[in-house]
Amino acid sequence: MEAGLTGVPAASTSDDLAGASRIAAIAYRYRKEPGRAAENARRQTALTHNSPLVLAAAEFFSRLACRVLQGVRPIEAMQQETTENAIAASLAEWVRAGIASRSEDTRSAIRRFGQMCEISAAFPATIHLIAAYEDRLEEGLIQNVMAGGDSAGRGLLAGLVLGAWGGLAAIPDRWLSGWAAADAINALLDQIEPGR
Secondary structure, eight states: OTTSOOSGGGSBOOOBGGGGOOOHHHHHHTTTOHHHHHHHHHHHHHTTBOOHHHHHHHHHHHHHHHHHHTTOOHHHHHHHHHHHSOOOHHHHHHHHHHHHTTTSOHHHHHHHHOSSSBHHHHHHHHHHHHHHTTTOHHHHHHHHHHTOSSHHHHHHHHHHHHHHHHOGGGSOHHHHHTOTTHHHHHHHHHHHSTTO
16 A cells, blocks of 8 residues: 555465455355355455465355355365366365375374465365364364464364354354354344344
């Protein structure tokens, strides 16, 4: 902004996966329209991050969340995304590597992929978390933090997909009851989907 740039030209060329991680509301709002979810996730991400791979990751995870919200198991949904949509070859390879690592110890897998926020490390690590903890959101998010590094970016995306699959029932009551802004969050959710 200091250089007088606005919109996409002002966005960073950073390849941090976290740039694509702020898409939960978009994915939920357009859960029945994966194309619109992907388009809006890309546009939102482009406001701050203009790396082609980060933009592609925003599209990938938004469509993935839509599939999962429609009842497709996360691993199956990730495999469908790589075969049914034209995604970057590197993303497809990171999906395969992340799924293949699901039986590996999470800390070891994330150290091997890399703990940093760059997409080349954080993307396959996030896929690992989704695949390894498909039905165990709480354990997956705890293991993510324990693995260190950029756990926030990974956690937002893994939490999006695992939460889409498990719903509110997957979130421990002690986590929900501890929300300082629970009333405000619930009011916003009611605006997105009245009578949910």
